Amino acid sequence: MGKPGFERAHHVAFFDAMATELPGDYDKQEVNHLTLSYFALGGLSLLRELDRVNKDEIARWVLSFQVHPEAHTDVDSGLFYGFCGSRSTQFPLSNVKDPCHNGSHLASTYSALAILKIVGYDLANVDSKALLQSMKKLQQPDGSFMPIHIGAETDLRFVYCAAAICSMLDDWTGMDKLKAKEYILNCQSYDGGFGMVPGSESHGGGTFCAVAALHLMGFIQVDLASNLNDSASIDMRMLLEWCLQRQVNDGGFQGRRNKASDTCYAFWVGGVLKIIGAYHLIDRCALREFLLTCQSPYGGFTKFPFDRIPDIYHSYYGLAALSLLEEEGLEPLSVELGILSSAL
Amino acid sequence: MDHANSGPSSWPELADVVPVPQDDGPSPVVPIAYRDGFREVMDYFRALYFAGEQSPRALRLTTEAIEQNPGNYTVWHFRRRILEALDSDLLEEMNFVEKIAECNPKNYQIWHHKRWLAEKLGPDIANKEHGFTMKILATDTKNYHAWSHRQWVLQALGGWETELQYCNKLLEEDIFNNSAWNQRFFVITRSPLFGGLKVMHDAEVDYTIEAILGNPQNESPWRYLKGLYKGENNCLVADERISGVCLKVLKNDWTCVFALSLLLDLLRDGLQPSDELKAILEPVRSSDPETADADLAITVCCILQKCDPLRVNYWSWFKTTLSQISDPLVVSG
Numbered sequence: 049m050g051k052p053g054f055e056r057a058h059h060v061a062f063f064d065a066m067a068t069e070l071p072g073d074y075d076k077q078e079v080n081h082l083t084l085s086y087f088a089l090g091g092l093s094l095l096r097e098l099d100r101v102n103k104d105e106i107a108r109w110v111l112s113f114q115v116h117p118e119a120h121t122d123v124d125s126g127l128f129y130g131f132c133g134s135r136s137t138q139f140p141l142s143n144v145k146d147p148c149h150n151g152s153h154l155a156s157t158y159s160a161l162a163i164l165k166i167v168g169y170d171l172a173n174v175d176s177k178a179l180l181q182s183m184k185k186l187q188q189p190d191g192s193f194m195p196i197h198i199g200a201e202t203d204l205r206f207v208y209c210a211a212a213i214c215s216m217l218d219d220w221t222g223m224d225k226l227k228a229k230e231y232i233l234n235c236q237s238y239d240g241g242f243g244m245v246p247g248s249e250s251h252g253g254g255t256f257c258a259v260a261a262l263h264l265m266g267f268i269q270v271d272l273a274s275n276l277n278d279s280a281s282i283d284m285r286m287l288l289e290w291c292l293q294r295q296v297n298d299g300g301f302q303g304r305r306n307k308a309s310d311t312c313y314a315f316w317v318g319g320v321l322k323i324i325g326a327y328h329l330i331d332r333c334a335l336r337e338f339l340l341t342c343q344s345p346y347g348g349f350t351k352f353p354f355d356r357i358p359d360i361y362h363s364y365y366g367l368a369a370l371s372l373l374e375e376e377g378l379e380p381l382s383v384e385l386g387i388l389s390s391a392l
Numbered sequence: 393m394d395h396a397n398s399g400p401s402s403w404p405e406l407a408d409v410v411p412v413p414q415d416d417g418p419s420p421v422v423p424i425a426y427r428d429g430f431r432e433v434m435d436y437f438r439a440l441y442f443a444g445e446q447s448p449r450a451l452r453l454t455t456e457a458i459e460q461n462p463g464n465y466t467v468w469h470f471r472r473r474i475l476e477a478l479d480s481d482l483l484e485e486m487n488f489v490e491k492i493a494e495c496n497p498k499n500y501q502i503w504h505h506k507r508w509l510a511e512k513l514g515p516d517i518a519n520k521e522h523g524f525t526m527k528i529l530a531t532d533t534k535n536y537h538a539w540s541h542r543q544w545v546l547q548a549l550g551g552w553e554t555e556l557q558y559c560n561k562l563l564e565e566d567i568f569n570n571s572a573w574n575q576r577f578f579v580i581t582r583s584p585l586f587g588g589l590k591v592m593h594d595a596e597v598d599y600t601i602e603a604i605l606g607n608p609q610n611e612s613p614w615r616y617l618k619g620l621y622k623g624e625n626n627c628l629v630a631d632e633r634i635s636g637v638c639l640k641v642l643k644n645d646w647t648c649v650f651a652l653s654l655l656l657d658l659l660r661d662g663l664q665p666s667d668e669l670k671a672i673l674e675p676v677r678s679s680d681p682e683t684a685d686a687d688l689a690i691t692v693c694c695i696l697q698k699c700d701p702l703r704v705n706y707w708s709w710f711k712t713t714l715s716q717i718s719d720p721l722v723v724s725g
Contacts, residue, residue, distance in 0.1 A: 072425040079463045085422040105419055112417040135414050136434050137466050139441065149441075151466045198469045201504050201540075238577055238619025244536070247543050247582065249574035251536065283623060289653075292706050293611065299702075305570040305611055307534065329706040 052340045055347065056095065056377050059367065062347030063091035064100055066360055074360070081134035082113060086159040086166075087364035093166045093388050094367045094379050103167040110160050110169075113138060115152045117178050126185050128197045129178040130157035130213075154186065154195040158209040161216045165391045171217055180222030183210060187223055191231030192245075203244040204235055208257035211264040212385055225265045232258045233282060239305070240286025250290060252303035252316040259287070259320045260384040272325035284324065291321050292329060298353065299334030300342075311342045311349050311362045314369035319383040322372055336373050339366055399429055400436040400456060405449045411435035412442060433457045441470055446477035455488070462496050468505050482509055486517075490524055497528050503537045507544060518551035526558070533562060534571045543578060552583045567603055573612045577619060589620070596620050601637045608641045614650040618657075625661040635663055642672050647699040652692050659689040660714065689714050 067088040074084060089106065092098050113131040115138075117123055132138040133156035139149045157179070164171060186194045186206075193206035207228050214220045234246040235258055241250025242258040262268045262282070269275050275284050294301045294317045300309030301317040314335055321327045341353040348358030349366030368386070371378040380389045400406050413435050437457045440450045454471040457464065475485060486509050493502045510517050525542040528535055546552055556579050562572035580592045589596075597620055603613040617637075621628040628634055635658055641651040659665065665688050677691045686694070693711040697704050 067422050070422060070424045072427050074424050075426050075430050076461060077463060078424055078426070078430070078461055079465065081422075081424065084424075088422050101421075106421050108418045109421040135416060136461065136464060139438070139466070140415070149466075153465075196465060198465070199504075199508075200465060201500055201507075237574070238622070239615040243574075245540060245543075247578050248540055249536070249571050286623075292703055295702055297702070304534065305615070306568045307570075329703070329709055331702045331705070334702060 051337065052343060054340060054370065054375055054377070055343050058343070058345075058347030059091070059363070060095050060097050060347070062344075062358060062363060063088060063095060064097070066348075066363075067092060067101055070360070079133045079137050080156070080159075082110065082131060082156045082159040082163070083133065084360055085110075086163050087360045089163055089166055090387070091360075091364045091367055093391070094371050094381065095377070096379055098167070101167075103169075106167050107164055107169040110163050111174075113152075113156070113160060114175070114179075115150050116175060117182075123178045123181050124185065126197055127182060128152050128154075128186055129182045130154065131160035132156060133159075150197065152196070154183070154193060154206045154209040154213070157183075158212050161213060162385070162387050165216060165385075165387045168391065174217070176217045176219060180214070180217065180219055183213065183222040184224070186210070187227065190234075191224070191227035191229070193223075193228075204232065204242065204254045204257040204261070205244070207231060208261045211261040215264045215385065220265075229262065229265065229267055232262060236282055236287070240283055240288075240290035249304060252294065252301065252313040252320075255287070255291070256316040256319050258282075259323050263323050263384050268324060270325055275324050287320075288324065288326055288329075291317050291326070295330055295335065299331065299336075299338035300353070301335070308352065309338065310351050311339065311369070312351070312365040314339055315365040315372065318369055318372050322383045327372065332373055336370070336375070339370055339373075342366055399432045400453060401432060403449075403452075406436060406453070409436060409439050412438040414438070430460050433460050437467060437470075441466070446474045448478065450474055451478065451480070458492060462492060462499050463501055465501050465504075468501050472505070472508060482513055485509055486513070486520075493524075493528070497532065497535055498537055500537070503541055507541065510545060510549065515549045518545055518549040521545045521549070522551050529562075533566065533569050536571075539571055539575065542575075546578075547582070552579070552585050555579045555583065556586075563603070567607055568610050568612060570612045573616050577616065589622070593620060597631070597633055601633060604637055605640060608645065608648050608651060611650055614654060618654065625657070629658050629661050629663045634658065635666070635669065639666070639669050639672070642669075646672060646676060646695070649696065649700045652696050652699065656689060656692045656696070656710070659692065 070084060077084060089101065092100060115129050115132060117129050123129065127150045130152035132151045133153050137151035139151065161171060164174070186197065187210070188194060188202055192202040193210045194200055194202050195206045210223045211228065214222045235242045235254065237243050237250040239250050242255040243249050243251055244254040259268065294313065296302055296309050298309055301313035302309045303313045303316065318327065318330065318335070321330060338353065342349045344350050344356060344358035346358060348363035350356065350358050351362050367378065368381055371381045372383065382389045382392055414431065433456050437453055440453060451471065451474045454467050454474065457467045461467070475482070489502060489506050489509065493506065496502055510521055522542065522545060525538045528538040546555065559572055559576040559579060562569055580586065580596055581589050586592050597617065600613045600617045600620065603610070604617065618628065638651045638655040638658070641648050670688065673688065673691055676695055680694060690711060693707050693714065696707040700707065
């Protein structure tokens with residue numbers, strides 16, 4: 049059996065099918081409908097196959113999830129005027145007696161704006177004033193963000209979402225950057241990686257959120273040498289070592305020490321290395337071979353090598369990781385925002 | 393079939409409720425192929441939610457909706473309002489959420505609900521909470537949600553007394569369990585019972601060295617050991633136990649990447665290598681013309697380039713940083 053190649057046609061078929069209709073198994077993730085759509089459409093965009101969908105229709109659909117304040121509403125009341133993640137979390141204002149009904153969520157808002165960027169919608173047309181002003185209320189005294197005003201876990205994921213939202217809208221009034229930075233620094237663990245919250249175990253996803261947010265906020269440079277000299281008071285040397293140690297013998301990246309490698313961390317950890325200017329230090333050939341063994345025979349990617357059934361999350365991050373490796377036939381990605389470079 | 397028949401449309405208590413269908417808005421993009429049961433429950437939920445009805449039947453409906461869609465934070469939020477309005481038994485609710493969590497141990501909303509309950513129930517619940525996370529961790533020792541919850545309970549409600557013992561037990565079962573090493577660091581640095589890292593430092597260094605010697609290929613204790621010095625590289629270099637453990641490991645296996653890498657850090661930060669250490673690396677050094685005349689740090693880099701091929705670019709790069717900074721050190725040494 050020869051080494052597998054990049055099965056572009058299979059992936060196009062897979063993402064096309066996903067963009068047409070997500071299978072019923074995804075109904076447990078229905079609240080993240082916008083994020084699932086971001087994966088499907090982001091995958092098509094990386095494959096340069098976005099012509100298969102109707103971009104105007106997509107933009108209209110995404111915009112229909114935004115919650116707008118009513119004429120005389122106090123935007124500083126604590127409610128967040130972002131995007132709801134799905135229809136089942138969206139409730140028309142006039143119908144609800146619960147004053148807290150608004151279900152807009154930071155992750156969904158990030159996904160909404162990312163999709164709009166991907167389909168070429170001009171974000172200057174998005175009503176961003178109420179969005180940003182109310183988003184600032186989600187920031188906690190320790191600098192972290194709550195994803196939704198009715199209360200939920202706070203961790204690095206939402207600091208990243210807030211930073212990406214401000215960056216995409218090109219307006220940083222939505223957050224206190226110094227506070228956010230302080231929180232991020234508190235999440236760097238004794239081993240150089242970042243945990244999702246202060247004290248927790250270093251984790252590929254948490255580390256991505258930390259470093260990408262610092263970069264978006266302007267606290268990280270693009271080249272490794274400058275970062276090692278002046279690195280926003282994070283321990284850059286240990287971070288570099290932590291990231292590089294995550295590449296394991298099968299060529300893939302693990303998300304945490306002593307765990308199996310997994311498709312998505314080729315993006316999360318590889319993305320951190322890209323951001324800090326150290327991507328050239330990994331073994332690219334070994335990583336590519338690993339990723340190719342994670343391709344499903346049905347198109348898309350699986351979490352682990354030689355599995356069969358793909359899922360949309362690992363499929364998107366498999367492609368994104370191959371885009372970082374400059375695989376032929378894939379669009380370059382702006383890693384810190386998770387959208388095509390050409391969409392910026 | 394049975395499933396459809398047992399949905400809310402068949403509940404006598406909801407006979408007077410008119411379900412509110414989902415408004416799909418403009419032509420749906422990337423639609424999800426919902427199962428019938430899912431839509432039905434959400435249509436009834438919407439009706440009671442719009443009406444703001446905080447009643448036992450609304451509570452029961454949220455149970456059904458949560459079973460269909462445990463990620464729907466609006467449903468959980470509405471449930472919390474109902475629990476408050478009905479002044480429900482929160483311990484009973486805790487049992488409910490635990491049953492759901494056991495089937496969905498990686499769902500954020502469930503753990504958040506659990507935290508909300510624990511916060512209301514206060515310190516008395518701490519040990520019960522620790523018992524529950526222990527149960528989840530018994531089947532998946534690395535469940536991130538369970539560890540986060542456990543750390544939150546420790547800090548907010550207490551129960552530190554047996555935590556170090558618990559870490560010991562997990563590490564005895566699997567010394568490669570990095571989550572347990574992380575928890576150990578958390579306990580050592582944050583438990584109010586121990587007086588912090590300064591007090592615990594010496595004993596921890598010994599514990600960690602023992603773990604390294606038992607399994608030199610286990611990265612976790614090597615990183616933990618460095619973490620105990622919290623970036624105070626002078627102390628790391630000055631503590632003879634550190635260069636000692638590198639020496640011991642390299643004596644048996646001069647290709648051990650973690651020992652070489654720690655040794656490299658020590659050399660970079662000014663360690664004067666002992667004759668014994670030089671002797672171990674001497675045969676490697678003299679056999680390779682590239683390293684024959686080089687200082688020991690460069691030699692170690694060259695060995696790492698060979699023993700750790702996945703990171704050959706990193707060690708090559710590392711070597712260039714050494715030649716940039718090591719000159720003044722050589723002079724001062």
